[in-house]
Amino acid sequence: xxxxxxxxxxxxxxxxxxxxxxxxxxxxxxxxxxxxxxxxxxxxxxxxxxxxxxxxxxxxxxxxxxxxxxxxxxxxxxxxxxxxxxxxxxxxxxxxxxxxxxxxxxxxxxxxxxxxxxx
Amino acid sequence: xxxxxxxxxxxxxxxxxxxxxxxxxxxxxxxxxxxxxxxxxxxxxxxxxxxxxxxxxxxxxxxxxxxxxxxxxxxxxxxxxxxxxxxxxxxxxxxxxxxxxxxxxxxxxxxxxxxxxxxxxxxxxxxxxxxxxxx
Numbered sequence: 001x002x003x004x005x006x007x008x009x010x011x012x013x014x015x016x017x018x019x020x021x022x023x024x025x026x027x028x029x030x031x032x033x034x035x036x037x038x039x040x041x042x043x044x045x046x047x048x049x050x051x052x053x054x055x056x057x058x059x060x061x062x063x064x065x066x067x068x069x070x071x072x073x074x075x076x077x078x079x080x081x082x083x084x085x086x087x088x089x090x091x092x093x094x095x096x097x098x099x100x101x102x103x104x105x106x107x108x109x110x111x112x113x114x115x116x117x118x119x
Numbered sequence: 120x121x122x123x124x125x126x127x128x129x130x131x132x133x134x135x136x137x138x139x140x141x142x143x144x145x146x147x148x149x150x151x152x153x154x155x156x157x158x159x160x161x162x163x164x165x166x167x168x169x170x171x172x173x174x175x176x177x178x179x180x181x182x183x184x185x186x187x188x189x190x191x192x193x194x195x196x197x198x199x200x201x202x203x204x205x206x207x208x209x210x211x212x213x214x215x216x217x218x219x220x221x222x223x224x225x226x227x228x229x230x231x232x233x234x235x236x237x238x239x240x241x242x243x244x245x246x247x248x249x250x251x252x253x254x
Contacts, residue, residue, distance in 0.1 A: 057197060058196035058197050058200060059194070059195060059196050059197065059241075062196055062238075062240075065237075065238070066238070074234055074238075075230065075234070078230060078233050078234050078237065081233075081237065082233075098233075099233050099236075099237060100215065100233065100236040100237060101203075101204070102237070104197075107237075
């Protein structure tokens with residue numbers, strides 16, 4: 001099972017972040033940084049920034065889905081999400097299994113599967 | 120937990136859509152249990168709001184009062200999900216049917232419904248919370 005950091009780095013790369021590095025942060029933990037896809041190291045006023053915390057932040061995941069899941073990818077993503085969240089049959093009887101309750105981590109796992117399938 | 124119940128509708132979707140983000144946020148905060156108490160100063164607790172600044176209000180939790188910054192519900196899916204998960208199963212189903220009125224899936228199949236709900240914005244979640252909230 002992949003760690004949160006591994007998944008965050010993986011999604012960041014899939015979303016176009018580049019030159020990923022790791023710094024020892026103020027919180028005394030390793031923090032992953034990278035260059036935002038729309039920023040270029042040679043441009044002034046741009047710096048490498050911490051990667052989005054996809055596995056804990058639904059807003060970051062929603063943005064990744066909106067930007068990178070196009071056409072059929074959306075359907076595939078919902079199918080993967082159903083598998084990640086749990087049992088589709090049970091979802092009919094117990095809403096706790098339904099994809100709309102998915103956590104950011106579950107959405108991230110489904111997203112990685114769909115994007116890797118495209119590569 | 121929600122302090123008030125979702126009931127069959129008083130507030131119409133057209134009215135809700137006219138609310139600014141800030142108004143919508145405050146309404147969602149109110150039904151989630153935030154209270155406006157007095158005026159915040161350095162020495163006393165209460166709510167405090169100035170232009171361009173998030174409101175700070177007292178919210179009753181477990182019988183106590185805590186000063187708490189109101190989450191940016193209209194832009195924060197994490198915050199609206201927290202409210203959603205605090206609803207009972209029946210209220211969650213009611214809420215989802217309201218959300219469907221807002222996101223309007225292309226086809227009414229389980230797949231398209233799920234797709235529309237998963238792709239809903241935080242603002243749409245907030246609008247769904249207000250549909251059917253008793254005034």
